[in-house]
Structures are given as structure tokens and as C-alpha cells.
Amino acid sequence: MLIREAVADDWPRIWPFWHRIVAAAETYAWAPDASEEEARVLWTAPGKRVYVAEDDTGAVLGSAYVTANYGGPAAGVANAAFMVDPDHSGRGVGRALAEHVLVAAKGDGFRAMVFNAVVETNPAVRLWTSLGFTVLGTVPDAFEHPRHGRVGLHIMHRAL
Numbered sequence: 001m002l003i004r005e006a007v008a009d010d011w012p013r014i015w016p017f018w019h020r021i022v023a024a025a026e027t028y029a030w031a032p033d034a035s036e037e038e039a040r041v042l043w044t045a046p047g048k049r050v051y052v053a054e055d056d057t058g059a060v061l062g063s064a065y066v067t068a069n070y071g072g073p074a075a076g077v078a079n080a081a082f083m084v085d086p087d088h089s090g091r092g093v094g095r096a097l098a099e100h101v102l103v104a105a106k107g108d109g110f111r112a113m114v115f116n117a118v119v120e121t122n123p124a125v126r127l128w129t130s131l132g133f134t135v136l137g138t139v140p141d142a143f144e145h146p147r148h149g150r151v152g153l154h155i156m157h158r159a160l
Contacts, residue, residue: 001093003100006050006063011040013060014052017085018043025146027124028081029117029153043081049108051100053084053093061088064097066105069114078110078160082124094124098131106160118154119143125154133158 006014018039025032030042044050048067052060062084069079080101084093105113113133118125120138129135133156141150 001061001096002054002056003051003096004054006044006052010050010052010060010063011044014043014063014083015039017087018063018083020086021083025144027119027122029119029143049104051097051104053097055088061085061091062093062097064101066101066108066110066113068110069116076109076111078105078108078113079116080105080113094127095131098127102131102158102160110160112157112159115154115156117142118156119145120152120154121145121148125156128156128158131158 015036022028022030022034022039023032034042043063043065048065050065051063053062055061062082064080064082066078066080068075069077082094082097102113115128115133118128136155136157138152138154140152142153143151145151
């Protein structure tokens with residue numbers, strides 16, 4: 001698997017799984033009916049370093065970004081987001097992207113990473129915990145999950 005910085009031509013290969021994941025409304029606090037243009041801006045806005053994971057055929061298996069979570073004197077704390085094409089889940093793509101982004105964020109001078117809204121029922125919570133993230137707190141009943149009803153949103157942190 002190759003992980004590299006994304007280029008503009010990658011968006012048409014990211015959008016189908018981005019849309020599928022967000023429209024399911026199970027793991028992201030973004031509008032499930034976001035348009036492709038809204039999604040592109042959310043994922044690739046200036047200041048975000050976007051990555052893609054490709055297999056040996058060049059197929060995009062997943063994507064991630066890293067950006068500053070705060071500004072000014074708190075700009076040393078990163079934020080990131082990750083998506084793996086559901087057709088390629090269970091192959092280590094999420095872990096590989098996460099490990100890559102953690103190294104990249106540290107290389108960019110960030111001292112920590114924070115996730116602001118991790119749906120507590122998201123299976124990725126196990127991944128983040130295994131990579132050293134801790135739950136700082138949970139906003140109760142903050143997310144309307146289509147199968148589980150109201151669930152909490154974790155705020156997770158890890159020093160880099």
C-alpha cells in the first residue's frame with residue numbers, strides 16, 4: 001500500500017466513499033446530504049494536508065487529512081479525519097493512514113492531536129485507543145445515530 005499526498009485529480013476517487021460514509025450518518029457529524037462541492041471543501045480546504053492510500057493497481061482505498069485544530073498560541077495541536085472505502089475495510093488501511101498522519105503531524109511540528117467529535121459507537125475508537133489516544137470526555141446524547149439512537153461524542157487526545 002502506498003500512502004501519498006493527494007492531488008486534485010484524486011477527489012473524484014475519494015468522493016464516492018466519502019459520500020457513502022457520510023450519508024450513512026453513523027460516524028461523522030457532517031450533513032448526510034452534503035453536496036459534492038461541500039464535501040470537497042470540507043475535506044480539502046486550504047491548510048489541510050490530504051493523503052490517499054492506494055493499492056498496487058492505483059485504486060484509492062482511503063483518505064485522511066491533518067490540519068491545525070486551533071489557531072494562534074494553540075496552533076501546535078493537530079486535528080485529523082480518516083475514511084476508508086467500506087469495500088476495502090479490514091485490510092489495515094485505517095491503521096496505516098493513522099500511523100502515517102501521526103508521523104506527518106509530528107514532522108510538521110504539532111505537539112498533540114485532538115479529535116473533537118468521535119461517535120462513541122464508531123469501531124475506530126478501538127483503533128485510536130490502540131494508537132495511544134485517550135478519551136478526555138464525552139458529550140452525552142450529542143449524536144443521533146440511525147441504529148443506536150442518541151449516543152455520545154468523544155473528545156480524544158494524544159501527545160505526539
